[in-house]
Amino acid sequence: MFDLNGDGDVDSEEFEKVATLIRQQTSIGSRHRDHANTGNTFKGVNSALTTFFFGPNLENKLTIEKFLEFQHQLQKEILSLEFQRKGPGENGxxxxxxxxxxxxxxxxxxxxxxxxxxxxxxxxxxxxxxxxxxxxxxxxxxxxxxxxxxxxxxxxxxxxxxxxxxxxxxxxxxxxxxxxxxxxxxxxxxxxxxxxxxxxxxxxxxxxxxxxxxxRGLEKPKDTGFVKLIQSVLKCARETKPALLDI
Incomplete structure (x- = not known):
């Protein structure tokens, strides 16, 4: 979906184009566009993700292997946070x-x-x-x-x-x-x-x-859940930065 030129990898420009298109098609993205501070929210999300995926100068390519590893680490961190919120006992x-x-x-x-x-x-x-x-x-x-x-x-x-x-x-x-x-x-x-x-x-x-x-409640029609996912990505990237940097 993100690989617009079909070369097997994704660059920062391809990622931004598809991310923007998906946001425009989601109900959450539509609601956010009606608020004055939305631009700053999405700008922060995009900046963090693009820097992580493509480097500070946006010159790197995102491979499928790196993205799948990122997805795996993200899911693990989210589940770990859910687990910790329940307050494990002395035995963990x-x-x-x-x-x-x-x-x-x-x-x-x-x-x-x-x-x-x-x-x-x-x-x-x-x-x-x-x-x-x-x-x-x-x-x-x-x-x-x-x-x-x-x-x-x-x-x-x-x-x-x-x-x-x-x-x-x-x-x-x-x-x-x-x-x-x-x-x-x-x-x-x-x-x-x-x-x-x-x-x-x-x-x-x-x-x-x-x-x-x-x-996780993202099954509603007319909303891919992409915006919620991206916002969760940014939050988890901030809270679990050491783990994500191991990718």
Whole structure:
């Protein structure tokens, strides 16, 4: 999309042209254009990103490898910030109910239903002191980044008549996404979504909720979410500059 001349890389001019076009097509960008201070906001965002991608003199090229690594680091930093906001305990873990809250943040459920699901998690793991580690949290959301592939695999299991139990989910995560989800994380996930406690998940509901969580509320029509993403990029770049500079 950004590589206008088709040479395989993106220069600062190509990036600016496409970024400006996308902003003009988003509802958020339209609203910002009606405010007097919008120009300064976008100017700051663009300046930080273009300098990071193309160097202080805007002479460097942005390769697909560098952009993908940037995306990976950005996602990791955002997830790390979310994790830290829950106030990990002395062991560095957050509670199972905190994990459930993060997972259901963009589920689209009513507050009443979310409260009921989180209450079930609290009751089930009331005596547990395991919690969810940052490593397991990052692994699970790496799993979510590939939810479309997971959806395909689980659909085949459903067609074949196999139930989607904990063993199946763990196997799909390992074979499709190449990530080893801990038994405890899977147990918490099933506690959240297995309302009748029969040891099986509804593929349709589970995958739909996970896709909503992955979109982070940017799924509304007529808005690509580009502006929100760019503003988040700038914020995270400022707050996590050392990590991003490792790219």
């Amino acid at each position: 873990n957050i509670s199972e109910s905190d994990f459930a809250e993060l997972l259901l943040a963009y589920a689209g459920y009513s507050q009443k239903k979310k409260s009921r699901m989180i209450k079930r998690v609290k009751k089930t793991f009331r005596e547990s002191n395991l919690g969810i580690s940052k490593e397991d949290y990052l692994k699970f959301f790496h799993f979510l980044n590939n939810i479309n592939d997971v959806d395909t695999a689980l659909t085949f299991y459903h067609i074949a008549g196999a139930s989607i139990d904990q063993t199946t989910l763990k196997h799909v995560a390992k074979t499709v996404v190449h990530v080893n989800l801990s038994d405890h994380v899977i147990d918490v996930v099933f506690t959240i979504f297995d309302e009748n406690m029969d040891g099986e998940l509804s593929n349709r509901e589970f995958v739909a909720v996970m896709k909503n969580r992955l979109l």
